Every structure is written in C-alpha cells, then in structure tokens.
Amino acid sequence: VTGLRARVRLELIEEIKRLARQQLALSGASELSLRAIARDMDMASSAIYRYFESRDELLTALIIDAYEAIGEVAEQADAAHRRSSFKSRFVAIGVAAYEWARAHPAEYALIYGTPVPGYKAPDDTIGPATRLTGVLVRLLADGYANGSIAPGDGSPTPRTLRSDMGDINRTFGTNIPEPLLAHGVQAWTAMVGTISFILFGHLHSVVSDHDGYVRHVLDDIAGRTVTM
Amino acid sequence: VTGLRARVRLELIEEIKRLARQQLALSGASELSLRAIARDMDMASSAIYRYFESRDELLTALIIDAYEAIGEVAEQADAAHRRSSFKSRFVAIGVAAYEWARAHPAEYALIYGTPVPGYKAPDDTIGPATRLTGVLVRLLADGYANGSIAPGDGSPTPRTLRSDMGDINRTFGTNIPEPLLAHGVQAWTAMVGTISFILFGHLHSVVSDHDGYVRHVLDDIAGRTVTM
C-alpha cells in the first residue's frame, strides 16, 4: 500500500479533474475557472495550487486525458473485431470515436475544436495525441500486409507528401506504401471532420439521423480503399 | 447623399467590427471585450452601446460577415472558371475557402470551430451560412445536368438520408439525385474538415506542404465524382 496521503492526493486530483470536466461541459475551455472548482469542493481557491501549478497545467491534464480516452475507446473497438475484417474494424473505430465525442462533447472540442487562445500545448500531449492515429495506422498496415487494402486510384501523390508519409512509417515502424498512407490521412481527416461537423451543428438542419449518417460515411470511406 | 450622420454611423460600425476582428485574431471569441474595443477607439466603454446592443449582437454581426466573406470568395473563385470545367471549379472553390481561412483564422474559427459557449446563433445567421453551401450545390446541379458528374459507387444511401437530400433540393430549387447530393455533403464536409485540420494544427507534424496538401485532397475529392 502506498501511503494513505498519496492515495488521497490522487483521489483529489481526480475530483478536481472531474469537476473541471463538468464545468467545461457547461461553458467551454476558456471559462474554466479554478476558483469555481474550489467552490464546488468547498475549499479555499488557493488550495487547488497544491494539486496543479496553474490553470494551464490543469488544462493540459484534461487534454491528455481526452486524447487517451478517445484513443482507448478506439483501441477497444478495434480489438473487438476479427483481425481480418478490416472494414468492420475501421467503421467500429470511427463509431467508437463518434460515440465518445457525443458523450463528452466539451472534451472532444478541447482536442479537436478551436485551439484555446494563448494556450501552447506542451510536449506531454504529443504522445497521447497520437494514440488514435496509431490505431488507424496499424489497421492500415495490417490490411496492406494482408493484401486486403490497396490504394485506390486518386490523383498522384505529390513528392513532399510522399516523404512526409515516409516519416510517419518510420515513426510507427510500419512500411505502408506512401500513396496508401496518404489516403489513410485523408480517411482520418474525413472521419474527424464528419464528427466535428455533427457535433458543432453544421449538419443540424441538413441531416436528420446523425448516428446513421456517421455510419454511412464511415462505410463509404472504408469502401474506397478496402478491397475485402 | 444619405445624411452625414448616417454615413459616419456606418463607418463607426465598420471600425468597431474591424477592431473586434483584430482582437479576435489575438485571443479568440470568448475573450472579445467591448471595453477593449472602446479603449482602442478612445471612447468611453458605454459609447459602444450606441452601435451594438450587446456583446452577443456584435458577435452575431461578425459571424454573419464571416459567412458572407467565405461565401463570396467561393463565388468569385467559381465564377472565374469555365462553366463546364467542373473539377477546376470545385478545386478553385476549396482553395479560395482555404486561403480565406488562412488569412482570417480567427473568423474562420468563429464559424467552423467550437461553437462559442452560451452563444445561441440567431436566425439572421442562417442565410449567410448557406452561401458557401449554395455555391457547391449549384456546381453539383450544373455538373449533373451536363452529364459530367455522376454518383460514384459507394455504399447505398440510407432512406432517411435520401429524404434529407430531397429537402435540400427543394431549398435550393435543384433536382440532384439523392445519392449524388449525399456525396456532395461528404465532399463539403471533407473540404471543411481538411481546412480545419490544417488550421487547428492537427497536421502540423504530419504534412509539411499545407497548401499543396489541400490542393491534392481537393483533387482527390473531385476525382471521386466528376467524370470529366
């Protein structure tokens, strides 16, 4: 058993983040107030500083948690399907991300919405930010190795983009053909773009069955590259 | 000549909006401060209320202007191409929207980023909001009438989505086949999604030539539906 004090400390950190997330849901990132959290906890506002050095540090913690959370649901969704059902895996990842976003819109906005003005994301956020991406990259690598995913015929991939894709392959230790990986980036963008459009209300009076629409779009995207 | 007073009034309204946009660029929508604008104008903070009833009314004006502005550059880009060059028209519209967004990131974020918490867009914003959409819908209608644009083979369009598309056709007075129009919505989403991804920094360490990437993606999107 690590010390009681240490355990209580961790619990209080969680409590602070929980209340912060609750506040975020009501008013958005830029209104996040340490004083309001302290009030909710019946503490002096200065007490928060025993747990977070500043407002920005709390924001960073929330951002990291959000990236991890959406990455985790994506991993789980992926893991729940047969390895060789590439299309199902892709759709499941997208649906999981969408459902998480719908359940936690403020946290989703924190990571995929307008960057918080004046807030510079520190390096600790980079790792968690790539967790969702990683799931998609590995899916693509699997499908390519299996012969089930092949680059469709789009416009030829520009040179600089090819070299960017080479870097990504090196980062993830994969060996996906550059045009295919570039397609993957587009698929990822379309996936998140669709989720954002729905959450931010741009399809409000355009599409009535949001859940069905997301599924349909994911199907379409997958169908463009996955052969089997 | 309409009265001098009325002319000065309009100029001051423009000046207020100009300073508001400048402030937006530095700090984002939720920090927009009437007092700061008044300071920039060497006026009493209360004087602003002669021109805008409240902070929200100013925000609304900025949102409307932004929708109009991005819609206008899209219209102009579209108009600059041969009517029958559907692919060029689509790419030009997307590039124009992207360039406007790059030149006015804060205003772009105002309309396509996280909704401002607690702000409910009034009905006056609906018209301007559909200006960009209208350009794309007309492009699609033209191309279909011409026989140059045909629905690609994606997954079948769900029933409720088809009926939504019927509503859009009625709104714009067009007669685009529902599956094709549904594809158009996806193209629109992918276009804006890509612009947002770049502006909000998600492709920062992924793609190095942003302008080239946008063009490439637009090419690809257009290639998926346009036959000629």
Next chain:
DNA sequence: TGTACATCAGTGAACGCGCGTTCACTGATGTAC
C-alpha cells in the same frame, strides 16, 4: 513504542486586474416650420 522534527494540506486575506451593462447627463447635429 514513544518522541522530535520535517513535510504537507489547507486557510483566508490580499493584490491587481478584468469584464458587461446601466444611467443621468451634456452638447452637438439635424429637422420642421
């Protein structure tokens, strides 16, 4: 097992700052006769 000391959580007052909005007012500009 008991005691002395160091560590840590939490307090409450204060600093210095910002904001939106209202209100009674002054003085200049436009309008009707």
Next chain:
DNA sequence: TGTACATCAGTGAACGCGCGTTCACTGATGTAC
C-alpha cells in the same frame, strides 16, 4: 433663411461581478531515531 425643438453621440461614474496567483500562517500527518 432663421429659429425652436427633437434627436442622437458620447461621457464618466457606478454596480456587481468575476478571475489567477501569492503569501504567511496553522495544524495535522507521516518519518527517523
């Protein structure tokens, strides 16, 4: 064309509120001997 009155722009003080962060402090919990 000149005068009387209504309209409007702009002022400055005030209300009531919020915030992040610092600092000297008390008192409880853990640790080393």
